Amino acid sequence: MFAEILTVGDELLTGNTVDSNSAFIAKKLTERGYWVRRITTVGDDVGDIKAAVLEILERKPEVLVISGGLGPTHDDVTMLAVAEALGKKLVPCEECLERIREFYHRLYEKGLIDDPELNDARRKMAYLPEGAEPLENSEGAAPGAYIEHGKTKIFVLPGMPREMKAMLEKEVLPRLGEKKFVQLKFLAEITDESKLAPILREALERFNVKIHSSPKGFGRYIGIIVFAESEVEAEKVVGFLRERGISLQRWKL
Amino acid sequence: MFAEILTVGDELLTGNTVDSNSAFIAKKLTERGYWVRRITTVGDDVGDIKAAVLEILERKPEVLVISGGLGPTHDDVTMLAVAEALGKKLVPCEECLERIREFYHRLYEKGLIDDPELNDARRKMAYLPEGAEPLENSEGAAPGAYIEHGKTKIFVLPGMPREMKAMLEKEVLPRLGEKKFVQLKFLAEITDESKLAPILREALERFNVKIHSSPKGFGRYIGIIVFAESEVEAEKVVGFLRERGISLQRWKL
Known part of the structure; x- marks a missing residue:
C-alpha cells in the first residue's frame, strides 16, 4: 500500500514557507500503514499541478493527498487543475456554497470582516470536480x-x-x-554511523523491516527508527541489535 | 531560468523530519533569479531516486539541486542513483578520500570517535559519478x-x-x-482575501510580475509578495495597489 503527497503553493517554491504540511500528512499516513513513496511540490499553476497529478496517477498509488490552493484568490487553482487532470468539469456544490455562506456570516458577526455576502471569489470555492464528494472544512471556508x-x-x-x-x-x-504500521524509535549510543552500517545491513537481511538511521550530532547518538508490520517483528530487530552490542534507548519524538 | 530541487531521505517520507532543506535551497535559488518550479522528495531507494532524477532531467531545468543520502550507512545511496541515472560509473575520488581521512582524524583527536581509520563505510563516501567535480564539505565527511x-x-x-x-x-x-530577483514583501490591511482577489488579478495583467498572497489570520492581515525582475517594476505594482485603496506595510520575514 503506497501513497503520494502533492503540496501546492508558490510560497513553498520561493522558500518563504517551509512545507510542514507534507510531513504532517506523511506521519499520519505512515501510522495508518501507508508507505509514502514520494512528495511533490509545485506552484499555483494549472499546468504544473495538472502535470504532477497525471504523473502521480500513472504510478497508481492507493492514496494521493493534495494540499493547498483552494482559497478564493486568483492563484488558488488546485480544484481546476485536478478536474482537468481527471478530464472532469468543475461543477457547483450547493451544500458547499451554503457552508461558505454560513462561514462568512459567522466571521461577519464576530466583526472580523466588513461584508458577509457571497462574491465571485467566495463562490469560486464551492466548485468541485464532477463526481467529487465534498470534505467539510471545520476551520475555514474552502471545502475539500x-x-x-x-x-x-x-x-x-x-x-x-x-x-x-x-x-x-x-x-x-x-x-x-x-x-x-509500527514505528519504534531509538537512540543508539554509538559514536559514528559508519560502524553501525554493517550491523544494520545484517538486520535488514534477517528481518522483514525497514530501518532508518541518522546521526544526532557527532560523538553523541545515532537515531534509529525501525518500521515493521508488528510490534513483535520490530522487537526482534531491537533484540538483534542489542545482541550485537548496540546500546539502545527508547527515543520519544 | 528554472530550477528543480530533489530531497532524499526516508525520514522525510515518514514525517519524522520536516524538509526545511528544500525551503532553504529554494530561497537561495530564488534570490539568484532562478524560478524553482518543482520540489520532489523520495526515499533512500536507488530505483526511486534514479526515476526522479530522470524525470527531472527530462524537463530540462537549468539547475537541479539534490540534497540527502551521501553518508556512510546502508541507506545512503544518492551518488549511486545519480550515477545510474546519468549512465555513469561511480569512481573513487582521491582528494575526497584524503579529506575524509583527515576529517575522521580530526574527530578522533577531539575525542569524538574511537577509531580514526578508514573503513568500507567511510571509504564509500569518496565515490562520485565519473566526470563529477567534487564539492568540498567544510562541516562534515561526505563530499558533494x-x-x-x-x-x-x-x-x-x-x-x-x-x-x-x-x-x-x-x-x-x-x-x-x-x-x-527582487522580492518585496508586504502586509495588506484588508480583512479578507476574496476582496483583494480582483485587484491582484488586475495587477497581474498590467505588470510583468508574479504575486503571491496568503492570509495571515482572519481579520488581521494578508501577506503579499511581489516578485519582479527589478525594484522599479515591483514598486510600480505597490503604487498600483495603494491607488486601489490597499493599505500596505513592509513585511520583514
Missing part, C-alpha cells in the same frame, strides 16, 4: 474533495495548516481504515 | 558533486542541514552567477 479514480483515493485539502489538519483527521483518515 | 549534464547543472549535496547550507553557500551559489 474526495475523488475515487481507478484504485486511487484522491483527497484535496486546503493549505492552511489548521484547516488541513482538521480535515485530514476528520474527513480523510476515517476513510483509510484501521491498519497500523 | 557538481555535474554538467546537457544544459543542466546538477549539484549533489549532503542532507545534514549544517553541511548542506555551507556547501550551498560556498560551492553552489558561486557557480550560479550574480543575477538577482
Whole structure:
C-alpha cells in the first residue's frame, strides 16, 4: 500500500514557507500503514499541478493527498487543475456554497470582516470536480474533495495548516481504515554511523523491516527508527541489535 | 531560468523530519533569479531516486539541486542513483578520500570517535559519478558533486542541514552567477482575501510580475509578495495597489 503527497503553493517554491504540511500528512499516513513513496511540490499553476497529478496517477498509488490552493484568490487553482487532470468539469456544490455562506456570516458577526455576502471569489470555492464528494472544512471556508479514480483515493485539502489538519483527521483518515504500521524509535549510543552500517545491513537481511538511521550530532547518538508490520517483528530487530552490542534507548519524538 | 530541487531521505517520507532543506535551497535559488518550479522528495531507494532524477532531467531545468543520502550507512545511496541515472560509473575520488581521512582524524583527536581509520563505510563516501567535480564539505565527511549534464547543472549535496547550507553557500551559489530577483514583501490591511482577489488579478495583467498572497489570520492581515525582475517594476505594482485603496506595510520575514 503506497501513497503520494502533492503540496501546492508558490510560497513553498520561493522558500518563504517551509512545507510542514507534507510531513504532517506523511506521519499520519505512515501510522495508518501507508508507505509514502514520494512528495511533490509545485506552484499555483494549472499546468504544473495538472502535470504532477497525471504523473502521480500513472504510478497508481492507493492514496494521493493534495494540499493547498483552494482559497478564493486568483492563484488558488488546485480544484481546476485536478478536474482537468481527471478530464472532469468543475461543477457547483450547493451544500458547499451554503457552508461558505454560513462561514462568512459567522466571521461577519464576530466583526472580523466588513461584508458577509457571497462574491465571485467566495463562490469560486464551492466548485468541485464532477463526481467529487465534498470534505467539510471545520476551520475555514474552502471545502475539500474526495475523488475515487481507478484504485486511487484522491483527497484535496486546503493549505492552511489548521484547516488541513482538521480535515485530514476528520474527513480523510476515517476513510483509510484501521491498519497500523509500527514505528519504534531509538537512540543508539554509538559514536559514528559508519560502524553501525554493517550491523544494520545484517538486520535488514534477517528481518522483514525497514530501518532508518541518522546521526544526532557527532560523538553523541545515532537515531534509529525501525518500521515493521508488528510490534513483535520490530522487537526482534531491537533484540538483534542489542545482541550485537548496540546500546539502545527508547527515543520519544 | 528554472530550477528543480530533489530531497532524499526516508525520514522525510515518514514525517519524522520536516524538509526545511528544500525551503532553504529554494530561497537561495530564488534570490539568484532562478524560478524553482518543482520540489520532489523520495526515499533512500536507488530505483526511486534514479526515476526522479530522470524525470527531472527530462524537463530540462537549468539547475537541479539534490540534497540527502551521501553518508556512510546502508541507506545512503544518492551518488549511486545519480550515477545510474546519468549512465555513469561511480569512481573513487582521491582528494575526497584524503579529506575524509583527515576529517575522521580530526574527530578522533577531539575525542569524538574511537577509531580514526578508514573503513568500507567511510571509504564509500569518496565515490562520485565519473566526470563529477567534487564539492568540498567544510562541516562534515561526505563530499558533494557538481555535474554538467546537457544544459543542466546538477549539484549533489549532503542532507545534514549544517553541511548542506555551507556547501550551498560556498560551492553552489558561486557557480550560479550574480543575477538577482527582487522580492518585496508586504502586509495588506484588508480583512479578507476574496476582496483583494480582483485587484491582484488586475495587477497581474498590467505588470510583468508574479504575486503571491496568503492570509495571515482572519481579520488581521494578508501577506503579499511581489516578485519582479527589478525594484522599479515591483514598486510600480505597490503604487498600483495603494491607488486601489490597499493599505500596505513592509513585511520583514
